[in-house]
Amino acid sequence: MDWLALDGTARRQAISAAQARVAGHARVTPVAQLRLGGFDVDVKLEQMQHTGSFKARGAFNNLLTREVPSAGVVAASGGNHGAAVAHAAASLGYPAHIFVPEVAGPAKIAVIERAGATCHVVPGLYADAQEAALDHEARTGAMQVHPYDIPETVAGQGTCFAEWEDQGLDADTVVIAVGGGGLISGAYSWFADRRRVVAVEPETSRALNAALAAGAPVDVPVSGVAANALGAKRIGSICFGLAQGQTSVTVTDDAIVAAQQMLWQEARLLVEPSGAAALAALTSGVYVPSEGERVAVLICGANPAPDPFAES
Structure with a gap:
Protein backbone atom coordinates (compact mmCIF):
# COMPACT_ATOMS: atom_id res chain seq x y z
CA MET A 1 0.00 0.00 0.00
CA ASP A 2 1.27 3.45 -0.98
CA TRP A 3 -0.29 5.72 1.65
CA LEU A 4 0.31 8.90 -0.30
CA ALA A 5 -1.31 7.41 -3.41
CA LEU A 6 -4.56 6.81 -1.53
CA ASP A 7 -7.27 9.44 -1.61
CA GLY A 8 -8.68 10.89 1.60
CA THR A 9 -11.60 8.48 1.74
CA ALA A 10 -9.32 5.45 1.39
CA ARG A 11 -7.03 6.71 4.14
CA ARG A 12 -9.94 7.17 6.52
CA GLN A 13 -11.23 3.72 5.62
CA ALA A 14 -7.82 2.23 6.40
CA ILE A 15 -7.81 3.97 9.78
CA SER A 16 -11.34 2.78 10.54
CA ALA A 17 -10.28 -0.78 9.68
CA ALA A 18 -7.27 -0.42 11.97
CA GLN A 19 -9.52 0.87 14.75
CA ALA A 20 -11.64 -2.29 14.53
CA ARG A 21 -8.50 -4.44 14.31
CA VAL A 22 -6.79 -3.10 17.42
CA ALA A 23 -9.95 -2.95 19.51
CA GLY A 24 -9.39 -5.00 22.63
CA HIS A 25 -5.62 -4.71 22.21
CA ALA A 26 -4.98 -0.96 22.47
CA ARG A 27 -6.65 0.92 25.31
CA GLY A 37 -1.66 28.21 31.73
CA GLY A 38 -4.73 30.35 31.12
CA PHE A 39 -5.98 28.21 28.24
CA ASP A 40 -9.11 26.07 28.17
CA VAL A 41 -8.11 22.98 26.23
CA ASP A 42 -9.52 19.58 25.47
CA VAL A 43 -6.85 16.95 26.04
CA LYS A 44 -6.59 13.30 25.13
CA LEU A 45 -4.57 11.40 27.70
CA GLU A 46 -2.73 9.06 25.40
CA GLN A 47 0.10 8.79 27.90
CA MET A 48 -2.24 6.30 29.62
CA GLN A 49 -1.93 3.93 26.65
CA HIS A 50 -0.08 0.61 27.12
CA THR A 51 3.62 1.23 27.95
CA GLY A 52 2.97 4.96 28.32
CA SER A 53 2.53 6.26 24.78
CA PHE A 54 0.32 6.18 21.68
CA LYS A 55 2.81 3.84 20.00
CA ALA A 56 0.93 0.69 21.01
CA ARG A 57 -1.70 1.49 18.38
CA GLY A 58 0.71 1.29 15.46
CA ALA A 59 2.54 -1.68 16.95
CA PHE A 60 -0.60 -3.78 17.28
CA ASN A 61 -1.84 -2.78 13.82
CA ASN A 62 1.45 -3.93 12.30
CA LEU A 63 1.46 -7.29 14.06
CA LEU A 64 -2.22 -7.94 13.37
CA THR A 65 -1.94 -6.98 9.70
CA ARG A 66 1.34 -8.44 8.51
CA GLU A 67 2.62 -12.03 8.52
CA VAL A 68 5.11 -12.37 11.38
CA PRO A 69 7.96 -14.86 10.68
CA SER A 70 9.32 -17.36 13.18
CA ALA A 71 12.19 -14.97 13.92
CA GLY A 72 9.64 -12.55 15.34
CA VAL A 73 9.87 -8.79 15.12
CA VAL A 74 12.58 -6.19 15.34
CA ALA A 75 12.36 -2.43 15.86
CA ALA A 76 14.60 0.55 16.35
CA SER A 77 13.36 3.09 18.84
CA GLY A 78 14.17 6.03 21.03
CA GLY A 79 12.28 4.08 23.67
CA ASN A 80 8.51 4.45 23.38
CA HIS A 81 8.10 2.66 20.04
CA GLY A 82 10.32 -0.18 21.23
CA ALA A 83 8.32 -0.59 24.41
CA ALA A 84 5.09 -0.67 22.41
CA VAL A 85 6.41 -3.26 19.95
CA ALA A 86 7.73 -5.33 22.85
CA HIS A 87 4.32 -5.21 24.55
CA ALA A 88 2.38 -6.04 21.38
CA ALA A 89 4.75 -8.90 20.52
CA ALA A 90 4.50 -10.39 24.01
CA SER A 91 0.71 -10.05 23.97
CA LEU A 92 0.48 -11.90 20.67
CA GLY A 93 3.18 -14.48 21.43
CA TYR A 94 6.05 -13.31 19.21
CA PRO A 95 9.73 -12.82 20.12
CA ALA A 96 10.99 -9.25 19.81
CA HIS A 97 14.41 -7.63 19.56
CA ILE A 98 14.48 -3.89 20.21
CA PHE A 99 17.45 -1.66 19.38
CA VAL A 100 17.69 1.64 21.23
CA PRO A 101 20.32 4.40 21.31
CA GLU A 102 22.11 5.30 24.52
CA VAL A 103 19.97 8.44 24.84
CA ALA A 104 16.88 6.28 25.36
CA GLY A 105 17.84 6.22 29.03
CA PRO A 106 17.32 3.62 31.75
CA ALA A 107 13.62 4.37 32.34
CA LYS A 108 12.57 3.51 28.79
CA ILE A 109 14.98 0.59 28.57
CA ALA A 110 13.37 -0.80 31.72
CA VAL A 111 9.90 -0.53 30.14
CA ILE A 112 11.11 -2.50 27.11
CA GLU A 113 12.68 -5.19 29.25
CA ARG A 114 9.62 -5.50 31.47
CA ALA A 115 7.57 -6.13 28.35
CA GLY A 116 9.67 -9.22 27.66
CA ALA A 117 11.76 -8.16 24.65
CA THR A 118 15.49 -8.48 24.17
CA CYS A 119 16.79 -4.91 24.36
CA HIS A 120 20.03 -3.95 22.60
CA VAL A 121 21.57 -0.59 23.59
CA VAL A 122 23.50 0.96 20.69
CA PRO A 123 26.09 3.77 21.02
CA GLY A 124 24.92 7.00 19.39
CA LEU A 125 21.47 8.23 18.39
CA TYR A 126 18.33 6.81 16.82
CA ALA A 127 19.91 6.51 13.35
CA ASP A 128 22.56 4.21 14.82
CA ALA A 129 19.90 2.03 16.43
CA GLN A 130 18.01 1.87 13.14
CA GLU A 131 21.14 0.69 11.33
CA ALA A 132 21.61 -2.07 13.91
CA ALA A 133 17.97 -3.10 13.62
CA LEU A 134 18.24 -3.32 9.84
CA ASP A 135 21.31 -5.54 10.24
CA HIS A 136 19.36 -7.81 12.60
CA GLU A 137 16.52 -8.00 10.08
CA ALA A 138 18.94 -8.99 7.29
CA ARG A 139 20.64 -11.65 9.43
CA THR A 140 17.56 -13.27 10.97
CA GLY A 141 14.58 -12.57 8.74
CA ALA A 142 12.72 -10.85 11.57
CA MET A 143 9.94 -8.45 10.59
CA GLN A 144 10.91 -4.81 10.91
CA VAL A 145 8.27 -2.61 12.55
CA HIS A 146 9.05 0.95 11.49
CA PRO A 147 8.04 3.59 14.03
CA TYR A 148 6.51 6.06 11.60
CA ASP A 149 7.04 5.72 7.86
CA ILE A 150 4.90 2.75 6.79
CA PRO A 151 1.13 2.65 6.19
CA GLU A 152 0.45 0.08 8.92
CA THR A 153 1.98 2.34 11.54
CA VAL A 154 0.28 5.49 10.25
CA ALA A 155 -3.13 3.79 10.13
CA GLY A 156 -2.61 2.46 13.64
CA GLN A 157 -1.69 5.87 15.04
CA GLY A 158 -4.64 7.37 13.20
CA THR A 159 -6.97 5.31 15.40
CA CYS A 160 -6.18 7.76 18.21
CA PHE A 161 -8.00 10.52 16.33
CA ALA A 162 -10.90 8.37 15.16
CA GLU A 163 -11.37 7.36 18.78
CA TRP A 164 -11.15 10.97 19.95
CA GLU A 165 -13.95 11.98 17.62
CA ASP A 166 -16.01 9.04 18.85
CA GLN A 167 -15.51 10.53 22.33
CA GLY A 168 -16.98 13.86 21.22
CA LEU A 169 -13.95 15.93 20.18
CA ASP A 170 -15.18 19.48 19.66
CA ALA A 171 -12.20 21.52 18.50
CA ASP A 172 -11.19 23.60 15.52
CA THR A 173 -7.50 22.86 16.03
CA VAL A 174 -5.57 19.86 17.30
CA VAL A 175 -1.99 20.42 18.49
CA ILE A 176 0.39 17.47 18.23
CA ALA A 177 4.07 16.86 18.95
CA VAL A 178 6.16 15.46 16.08
CA GLY A 179 9.14 13.12 16.02
CA GLY A 180 9.37 11.05 12.85
CA GLY A 181 5.81 11.87 11.86
CA GLY A 182 3.73 8.71 12.33
CA LEU A 183 1.28 10.17 14.83
CA ILE A 184 0.68 13.42 13.02
CA SER A 185 0.40 11.57 9.70
CA GLY A 186 -2.51 9.70 11.27
CA ALA A 187 -4.01 13.05 12.28
CA TYR A 188 -3.56 14.60 8.84
CA SER A 189 -5.14 11.53 7.28
CA TRP A 190 -8.12 11.30 9.63
CA PHE A 191 -8.95 14.99 9.99
CA ALA A 192 -8.01 16.00 6.42
CA ASP A 193 -9.56 19.44 5.86
CA ARG A 194 -12.08 19.15 8.71
CA ARG A 195 -9.79 20.40 11.50
CA ARG A 196 -6.55 22.34 11.62
CA VAL A 197 -3.55 20.29 12.75
CA VAL A 198 -0.60 22.13 14.31
CA ALA A 199 2.75 20.32 14.34
CA VAL A 200 5.05 21.08 17.28
CA GLU A 201 8.74 20.19 17.48
CA PRO A 202 11.62 21.11 19.76
CA GLU A 203 13.92 23.75 18.27
CA THR A 204 16.74 21.25 18.70
CA SER A 205 14.99 18.39 16.86
CA ARG A 206 12.98 19.95 14.03
CA ALA A 207 12.91 17.38 11.24
CA LEU A 208 9.49 18.36 9.84
CA ASN A 209 9.95 22.09 10.25
CA ALA A 210 13.32 21.95 8.48
CA ALA A 211 11.94 19.79 5.67
CA LEU A 212 9.07 22.17 5.01
CA ALA A 213 11.52 25.08 4.90
CA ALA A 214 13.87 23.22 2.54
CA GLY A 215 11.15 21.79 0.31
CA ALA A 216 12.33 18.22 0.92
CA PRO A 217 13.26 15.96 3.84
CA VAL A 218 16.71 16.85 5.15
CA ASP A 219 18.93 15.56 7.93
CA VAL A 220 18.88 17.69 11.08
CA PRO A 221 20.96 17.67 14.26
CA VAL A 222 19.18 16.11 17.21
CA SER A 223 19.54 17.12 20.85
CA GLY A 224 17.55 18.49 23.77
CA VAL A 225 15.26 17.31 26.54
CA ALA A 226 12.87 15.43 24.23
CA ALA A 227 15.48 13.85 21.95
CA ASN A 228 14.74 10.31 23.11
CA ALA A 229 11.18 10.58 21.79
CA LEU A 230 11.09 13.45 19.27
CA GLY A 231 14.59 12.87 17.92
CA ALA A 232 14.17 11.71 14.33
CA LYS A 233 17.10 12.80 12.20
CA ARG A 234 14.91 13.07 9.08
CA ILE A 235 11.15 13.33 8.77
CA GLY A 236 9.32 10.38 7.23
CA SER A 237 8.31 10.61 3.58
CA ILE A 238 4.64 9.96 4.39
CA CYS A 239 4.53 12.81 6.89
CA PHE A 240 6.34 15.18 4.55
CA GLY A 241 3.89 14.39 1.77
CA LEU A 242 0.88 15.03 3.99
CA ALA A 243 2.26 18.12 5.72
CA GLN A 244 2.38 20.45 2.73
CA GLY A 245 0.60 23.70 3.58
CA GLN A 246 0.16 22.71 7.24
CA THR A 247 1.18 24.72 10.30
CA SER A 248 4.55 23.86 11.84
CA VAL A 249 6.05 25.53 14.93
CA THR A 250 9.02 24.90 17.20
CA VAL A 251 9.42 25.33 20.96
CA THR A 252 12.40 25.70 23.25
CA ASP A 253 13.54 23.16 25.79
CA ASP A 254 12.69 25.63 28.54
CA ALA A 255 9.13 25.92 27.24
CA ILE A 256 8.78 22.13 27.15
CA VAL A 257 10.01 21.74 30.71
CA ALA A 258 7.72 24.53 31.89
CA ALA A 259 4.72 22.82 30.27
CA GLN A 260 5.79 19.50 31.78
CA GLN A 261 5.86 21.11 35.22
CA MET A 262 2.50 22.79 34.60
CA LEU A 263 0.85 19.49 33.73
CA TRP A 264 2.03 18.09 37.05
CA GLN A 265 1.36 21.13 39.21
CA GLU A 266 -2.04 22.07 37.77
CA ALA A 267 -3.46 18.71 36.63
CA ARG A 268 -1.33 16.09 38.41
CA LEU A 269 -0.36 14.58 35.06
CA LEU A 270 3.15 13.10 35.09
CA VAL A 271 4.51 13.11 31.52
CA GLU A 272 7.85 13.02 29.77
CA PRO A 273 9.09 16.10 27.86
CA SER A 274 7.67 14.87 24.54
CA GLY A 275 4.28 14.53 26.20
CA ALA A 276 4.36 18.22 27.13
CA ALA A 277 5.74 19.59 23.86
CA ALA A 278 2.36 20.18 22.20
CA LEU A 279 1.05 22.09 25.22
CA ALA A 280 4.26 24.13 25.25
CA ALA A 281 3.32 25.66 21.91
CA LEU A 282 0.29 27.24 23.58
CA THR A 283 1.74 28.16 26.95
CA SER A 284 4.89 29.73 25.48
CA GLY A 285 2.94 31.80 22.94
CA VAL A 286 4.46 30.12 19.89
CA TYR A 287 0.98 29.22 18.71
CA VAL A 288 -1.67 31.85 19.50
CA PRO A 289 -5.26 30.75 18.86
CA SER A 290 -7.57 33.24 17.23
CA GLU A 291 -10.51 34.61 19.20
CA GLY A 292 -13.03 31.85 19.75
CA GLU A 293 -10.78 29.12 18.35
CA ARG A 294 -11.33 25.83 20.17
CA VAL A 295 -8.03 24.04 20.73
CA ALA A 296 -7.30 20.43 21.68
CA VAL A 297 -3.93 19.02 22.74
CA LEU A 298 -2.71 15.45 22.54
CA ILE A 299 -0.67 14.34 25.57
CA CYS A 300 1.41 11.61 23.98
CA GLY A 301 3.98 10.14 26.39
CA ALA A 302 4.46 9.31 30.08
CA ASN A 303 7.92 7.84 30.49
CA PRO A 304 9.99 10.54 32.22
CA ALA A 305 13.63 10.01 33.06
CA PRO A 306 14.53 9.31 35.71
CA ASP A 307 11.53 7.16 36.52
CA PRO A 308 10.36 8.56 39.88
CA PHE A 309 9.10 5.15 40.94
CA ALA A 310 11.96 2.97 39.70
CA GLU A 311 13.37 0.49 42.16
CA SER A 312 16.64 1.71 43.61
Missing part, protein backbone atom coordinates in the same frame (compact mmCIF):
# COMPACT_ATOMS: atom_id res chain seq x y z
CA VAL A 28 -9.38 3.48 24.81
CA THR A 29 -7.71 6.42 26.53
CA PRO A 30 -9.70 9.10 28.38
CA VAL A 31 -10.29 12.70 27.41
CA ALA A 32 -10.69 15.73 29.64
CA GLN A 33 -11.30 19.46 29.59
CA LEU A 34 -8.60 21.35 31.48
CA ARG A 35 -7.53 24.91 32.13
CA LEU A 36 -3.77 25.07 31.80
